[in-house]
Amino acid sequence: MKDKIAEKLLLFIAFSAIFSLLLITFFIFQQGIPLIFKIGLGNFFSTHWAPTRGHFGILSMIIGSLMVTTGALVVGIPFGLACAIFLAEFSSPVVQKTLKPIIELLAGIPSVVYGFIGIVILVPFIREHFGGPGFSVLAASIILGVMILPTIVSISYDALMAVPNTYREGSYAVGATKWQTVRMLLMPAARSGIVAGIILGMGRAIGETMAVIMIAGNALKIPHSILDSVRTLTSTLALELGYATGDHRAALFACGSFLFLIIILLNIIAIKITGRK
Amino acid sequence: MTFRIGPRTNQIIAYSILLLMTLITVVVLFFIIGYVFKNGVGQLSLEFLTDKTRNMGKEGGIFPSILGTFFVTIFAIVIATPLGIGSAVYLVEYTRGGLIHRIISFGADCLAGVPSIIYGLFGFIFFVITLNLGWSIISGGLTLAVMIIPTIIRTTEEAIKAVPHSYREISYSLGGGKLDTILKVVLPTSLPGILTGVILGIGRAVGETAAVIFTAGSSLGIPTSAFSSTRTLAVHFYILAREGISMPKAYGTATVLIIIILLVNFIAYRLMHRFMERYY
Amino acid sequence: MIKVAIKNLSLFYDTIQALKNISLNVEKNEILGVVGPANSGKSSFLRALNRLYEIDYARISGTIVLDDTDIFTIPINDLRRRVGLIFATPVVLPGSIHKNMSYGPKLHRKLKESELDEIIFNALSAANLWEEVKDRLKDSAATLSGGQQQRLCIARTLAMGPEVIMMDEPCSGLDPISTAKIEATMLELKEKYTFILVTNNTKQAARVANRTAFFLSGELIEIDKTEKIFTNPADSRTDGYIRGKFG
Numbered sequence: 001m002k003d004k005i006a007e008k009l010l011l012f013i014a015f016s017a018i019f020s021l022l023l024i025t026f027f028i029f030q031q032g033i034p035l036i037f038k039i040g041l042g043n044f045f046s047t048h049w050a051p052t053r054g055h056f057g058i059l060s061m062i063i064g065s066l067m068v069t070t071g072a073l074v075v076g077i078p079f080g081l082a083c084a085i086f087l088a089e090f091s092s093p094v095v096q097k098t099l100k101p102i103i104e105l106l107a108g109i110p111s112v113v114y115g116f117i118g119i120v121i122l123v124p125f126i127r128e129h130f131g132g133p134g135f136s137v138l139a140a141s142i143i144l145g146v147m148i149l150p151t152i153v154s155i156s157y158d159a160l161m162a163v164p165n166t167y168r169e170g171s172y173a174v175g176a177t178k179w180q181t182v183r184m185l186l187m188p189a190a191r192s193g194i195v196a197g198i199i200l201g202m203g204r205a206i207g208e209t210m211a212v213i214m215i216a217g218n219a220l221k222i223p224h225s226i227l228d229s230v231r232t233l234t235s236t237l238a239l240e241l242g243y244a245t246g247d248h249r250a251a252l253f254a255c256g257s258f259l260f261l262i263i264i265l266l267n268i269i270a271i272k273i274t275g276r277k
Numbered sequence: 278m279t280f281r282i283g284p285r286t287n288q289i290i291a292y293s294i295l296l297l298m299t300l301i302t303v304v305v306l307f308f309i310i311g312y313v314f315k316n317g318v319g320q321l322s323l324e325f326l327t328d329k330t331r332n333m334g335k336e337g338g339i340f341p342s343i344l345g346t347f348f349v350t351i352f353a354i355v356i357a358t359p360l361g362i363g364s365a366v367y368l369v370e371y372t373r374g375g376l377i378h379r380i381i382s383f384g385a386d387c388l389a390g391v392p393s394i395i396y397g398l399f400g401f402i403f404f405v406i407t408l409n410l411g412w413s414i415i416s417g418g419l420t421l422a423v424m425i426i427p428t429i430i431r432t433t434e435e436a437i438k439a440v441p442h443s444y445r446e447i448s449y450s451l452g453g454g455k456l457d458t459i460l461k462v463v464l465p466t467s468l469p470g471i472l473t474g475v476i477l478g479i480g481r482a483v484g485e486t487a488a489v490i491f492t493a494g495s496s497l498g499i500p501t502s503a504f505s506s507t508r509t510l511a512v513h514f515y516i517l518a519r520e521g522i523s524m525p526k527a528y529g530t531a532t533v534l535i536i537i538i539l540l541v542n543f544i545a546y547r548l549m550h551r552f553m554e555r556y557y
Numbered sequence: 558m559i560k561v562a563i564k565n566l567s568l569f570y571d572t573i574q575a576l577k578n579i580s581l582n583v584e585k586n587e588i589l590g591v592v593g594p595a596n597s598g599k600s601s602f603l604r605a606l607n608r609l610y611e612i613d614y615a616r617i618s619g620t621i622v623l624d625d626t627d628i629f630t631i632p633i634n635d636l637r638r639r640v641g642l643i644f645a646t647p648v649v650l651p652g653s654i655h656k657n658m659s660y661g662p663k664l665h666r667k668l669k670e671s672e673l674d675e676i677i678f679n680a681l682s683a684a685n686l687w688e689e690v691k692d693r694l695k696d697s698a699a700t701l702s703g704g705q706q707q708r709l710c711i712a713r714t715l716a717m718g719p720e721v722i723m724m725d726e727p728c729s730g731l732d733p734i735s736t737a738k739i740e741a742t743m744l745e746l747k748e749k750y751t752f753i754l755v756t757n758n759t760k761q762a763a764r765v766a767n768r769t770a771f772f773l774s775g776e777l778i779e780i781d782k783t784e785k786i787f788t789n790p791a792d793s794r795t796d797g798y799i800r801g802k803f804g
């Protein structure tokens with residue numbers, strides 16, 4: 001009897017996550033989608049964003065988000081994979097035990113701190129050495145690259161560790177070096193996990209907001225070089241939500257719906273790839 | 278004659294590059310923390326921690342933000358912990374694969390990937406506007422609760438899975454019911470692992486900006502009730518830094534923030550470590 | 558007098574049938590030995606009798622009657638209190654010896670501290686462990702030796718006040734001296750309890766069991782007085798197993 005009640009109660013609780021997800025989906029879409037229908041896809045996917053005057057084009061922000069995300073991946077993938085491989089295959093257990101939590105700590109540092117470091121160090125550095133305003137695609141890419149490192153490292157690391165030891169033994173037995181084993185055997189075997197890590201890292205980069213606002217410059221135009229200022233979907237949301245009303249607010253939610261869809265899509269792909277039991 | 282690098286040389290080169298890149302990553306981390314500390318530690322004083330914030334943050338301390346962070350975080354944890362643990366218990370103890378299991382884990386996985394600005398939008402339209410809770414500790418806490426549920430679900434799930442099946446068999450064979458077994462054997466044994474999840478959740482809540490700025494607001498007053506608007510440390514730091522109000526105060530606030538995060542991570546790590554030593 | 562009557566018992570894990578139409582009676586105050594090669598269904602048999610198979614999501618058919626009551630009509634925690642099970646590897650719960658001992662009794666009823674102490678004393682004494690642990694009841698149970706842990710598991714089961722005690726290869730990981738202690742305990746206790754002893758060690762069955770059942774591939778091949786099984790079995794497969802043909 002007690003057991004039956006407990007089970008029902010737990011089942012109810014267990015739906016809190018999916019229920020929250022549905023609630024989020026519903027409210028974001030309900031606020032945003034009607035506006036898209038009202039103004040039409042042409043307006044919505046144009047480059048002209050002047051929400052107080054009826055122009056709701058988010059294309060330049062989409063391009064901005066794409067650019068900083070790509071940049072983040074360019075920085076984050078090599079470093080992330082290097083750390084994962086180094087940790088999983090070239091480190092003693094003691095080194096693993098020390099380095100892993102250190103790298104995971106990167107994930108714990110608040111995004112505003114990253115943004116701040118960007119403002120006080122990276123932006124001036126870029127301005128002086130490469131020119132431009134400093135607040136740029138480049139600055140955002142580097143900072144975001146560091147921010148997504150822990151995601152890529154920890155998922156790729158788990159994937160590498162999940163490759164059975166018999167593979168390694170077999171490979172060493174035929175005289176392969178460690179690096180050959182990694183490159184020809186372990187990386188392919190762990191490929192799906194690594195890809196999932198990268199996709200989730202990508203999701204983090206697209207969704208990151210505060211750090212990007214602080215260092216990307218937020219100019220509303222399509223950047224021509226990586227030294228130009230850029231504005232992303234997320235920055236627009238955070239910059240304007242505080243004062244937006246009416247259609248403007250709806251437009252922000254439409255923008256959020258678009259972002260949300262992309263993120264959910266990336267998540268689904270990552271979940272499918274890893275086939276989480 | 279073609280020049281060919283042997284596999285051993287290749288290995289050495291690869292090793293050096295990997296080592297170098299790993300070192301750079303670690304150095305970057307220490308640099309970030311060290312740089313903030315170097316400029317911020319000097320700002321720390323009892324006064325800074327216990328004083329009201331004056332003149333938008335140019336002067337005074339960060340006491341209201343410490344309070345705000347504390348209340349919003351407590352609120353989030355109190356709500357998210359039972360939901361997260363309950364979900365994880367259900368997932369591990371009551372489902373065996375199957376559709377319900379897949380739906381629930383899918384929900385948790387997706388929720389974990391949702392960026393904080395989306396939580397901010399949602400919290401704003403749902404808690405602040407629709408439920409009319411206004412910019413308040415409640416709205417901020419509820420929003421953060423939704424955000425950290427997946428963290429708690431996942432860590433708890435792992436911790437519960439690590440409890441040996443034989444413990445459950447023993448409990449049942451001694452006449453324990455399912456609930457007895459969960460409450461008296463499974464949960465106590467996995468407690469350190471569960472706490473790790475809760476503490477990581479606290480870390481996320483403390484460091485969060487985008488999700489709280491639109492839900493808890495940015496008022497600098499001392500909160501008087503759960504409906505007071507408040508400005509958490511992370512939000513305060515963001516405003517100080519971005520609006521260039523006061524760099525010294527920004528460094529000081531960031532230092533406090535990082536100390537909290539380091540502490541939280543350290544505790545979580547120690548707990549996890551103890552837990553792993555026991556069961557792996 | 559019949560303590561447990563089993564009729565047409567079959568047990569399935571998904572598609573695997575682990576028990577095939579087993580019918581046998583367990584006499585009160587006997588030690589019933591159950592022998593058979595690996596995967597013959599011995600453990601599944603025990604887990605059917607206290608319905609522990611349910612946590613593995615197995616299904617059964619047939620009837621099991623304990624003292625004239627169908628076990629499916631007995632509340633499950635009561636059934637498991639009355640029919641105790643000792644596992645092959647001694648599993649102590651995290652925490653002190655005292656905590657391990659009080660877990661079962663506390664599940665079943667509210668107890669005063671003095672009553673609990675008495676139950677623990679009696680159970681540990683009966684399991685021949687009291688002298689060795691009386692000064693360290695608050696110590697972690699994990700600090701005991703393997704043999705002591707297994708006796709603690711027996712004492713833990715005794716503390717619930719069982720009627721039938723089932724043991725699943727209880728000595729498989731133990732040295733000869735610990736094994737002898739446990740066998741001695743069983744012989745002492747059979748006045749009060751009914752034992753079902755699954756064992757891989759045919760000699761152990763020969764030493765302590767009154768009757769012995771031989772299982773093979775989920776079937777009950779034969780059940781008889783232990784001397785009969787070991788000297789003159791009716792089925793040639795039993796003979797082959799006893800002589801070590803199945804290893």
Ligand SMILES: Nc1ncnc2c1ncn2[C@@H]1O[C@H](COP(=O)(O)OP(=O)(O)OP(=O)(O)O)[C@@H](O)[C@H]1O
Nearest residue numbers: 570573575593594595596597598599600601602613
């Ligand atoms: N939890 C389970 N899920 C699925 N199949 C199981 C499970 N437990 C046992 N089986 C299967 O049921 C059959 C009987 O197993 P059982 O453990 O009862 O044999 P056993 O005689 O106790 O063997 P052993 O001497 O190795 O302990 C085997 O084929 C086994 O693979």
Ligand SMILES: [Mg+2]
Nearest residue numbers: 599600601725
């Ligand atoms: Mg067995």
